[in-house]
Amino acid sequence: MKKKLKGRSSIGIFGLAGVAFFAVCWIIAATGDPGWVFGESMISDLGASGLDTEVVFNSGCILGGMLVLISGIGMTTVKKEKIYFASGIIVALTGVFLTMIGLFPEDVGSAHVIFALLVFAALLAGMIVTAIGDLVYGEKIYFGINVVLILLVPFIAFTQSFEFLEAATAILGLIWLSVHSIKLSMIKQ
Numbered sequence: 001m002k003k004k005l006k007g008r009s010s011i012g013i014f015g016l017a018g019v020a021f022f023a024v025c026w027i028i029a030a031t032g033d034p035g036w037v038f039g040e041s042m043i044s045d046l047g048a049s050g051l052d053t054e055v056v057f058n059s060g061c062i063l064g065g066m067l068v069l070i071s072g073i074g075m076t077t078v079k080k081e082k083i084y085f086a087s088g089i090i091v092a093l094t095g096v097f098l099t100m101i102g103l104f105p106e107d108v109g110s111a112h113v114i115f116a117l118l119v120f121a122a123l124l125a126g127m128i129v130t131a132i133g134d135l136v137y138g139e140k141i142y143f144g145i146n147v148v149l150i151l152l153v154p155f156i157a158f159t160q161s162f163e164f165l166e167a168a169t170a171i172l173g174l175i176w177l178s179v180h181s182i183k184l185s186m187i188k189q
Contacts, residue, residue: 011074012185018067018095019174019181025060026170029053039164044116048107061102069095071181078184083133090126091180094173097122120166123173124153130180142183149176 029046030036032053036046046057072092076085097119104111131146133139149172156168 011071011078012181012183014067014074015071015091015177015181015184018064018071019177021067022060022064022098023174025056025064029057029060032056038167039161042106042163043166043170044101044106044112047102047105054105058102058105062099065095065097065099065102067095068092068098068177071095075180075184081133081137083129083136087126087130087133087180090122090129091177094119094122094126094177120169120173123169123176124150126180127173127176130176139183142179145179146176 026043026046029049030038033046033049033051035041036049047054047061049057069092072088072090072095075088075091078084078088097115100115101112101119104115106112127146127150131143131150134143134146152172153165153169156165160168
C-alpha cells in the first residue's frame with residue numbers, strides 16, 4: 001500500500017512541475033522581451049519574438065506540456081469515479097495542446113491559433129468537470145476554488161481587453177492545475 005500511495009503522489013508532482021516550468025519560462029521570456037507588456041501583448045507573441053527568449057518560452061510550452069500530459073494520464077488511474085477520469089483526460093489534452101503551442105509558434109500560422117484556442121477551452125472544461133466532481137463527491141473546498149476560478153473568466157472577459165483575458169485565463173489555468181495536482185497528491189485509498 002505504501003508503494004501505491006508514493007506512486008500516486010508523483011502524479012501530482014508531474015502536474016506541479018509542468019505548471020512551475022511553464023510559469024518560469026513565461027516569466028523569463030516576458031522579462032527578456034522589452035516589447036512585451038502584460039495585458040497588452042498576447043502570450044503567444046513571446047514564442048515568435050525574434051529574440052533568444054522565444055526558445056525559452058517555446059521550451060516552456062513543450063516541456064511543461066509534456067509534464068502536464070504525464071500528470072493527466074496518471075490522474076485517470078487515481079480515482080474510480082468517471083468524472084475524475086474525465087478530468088484526467090482533459091488535463092492530458094491540455095498538456096498535448098500546450099506542447100503543440102510550443103512546437104507551432106505564433107509565426108507558423110493557423111495551427112498555432114487552433115492549439116491556443118484548444119488549450120484555453122480544455123482548461124475551462126477541466127475546471128467545470130472538476131467542479132462538478134467536487135460538488136458531487138463533497139469536496140467543498142476544492143469545489144469553491146473551482147467556482148471562483150470559473151467565475152473570474154467571464155468577469156475578466158467583460159471588463160478587460162482580450163490580451164489581458166488571455167494572460168489572466170492562463171494564470172487561472174495554472175492555479176487550477178496546481179490545486180488539482182495538490183488534491184490528487186493527497187488522495188488516500
